[in-house]
Amino acid sequence: MSSAGNKGSDAEQCATIFLQQQKLTLLERNYRCRFGEIDLIMREGDTVIFVEVRMRSSDRFGGAAASITAAKQLKLTRAARHYLAGCEGDFPYRFDAILISGERENEIEWIRNAFDES
Incomplete structure (x- = not known):
């Protein structure tokens, strides 16, 4: 049985491969x-x-998209600002989400501009 950390790492690897294919x-x-x-x-x-x-084995509690709360968005926004502060230059940027549903045979949904910085 995989631990939650391993499942998260597997999901991130799957998302990386998917995005590189794009x-x-x-x-x-x-x-x-x-x-x-x-x-x-x-x-x-x-x-x-x-x-x-985000990976969810079931959509019972709203699925993967529902788990990206306003509090999580705020953390991501602050971390992104921190990252950009260390970059030379001014780059356009956006926040995307990769949603992986284990219930639908690891179906991947890519949401571009998943949320706005606020």
């Missing part, structure tokens, strides 16, 4: 700072993409 470039995986963690930081052209990966 021609995105991996910049960072599991970026951590005092404000939180960002699962994946990718690049598409000159746009930096902060990706939250």
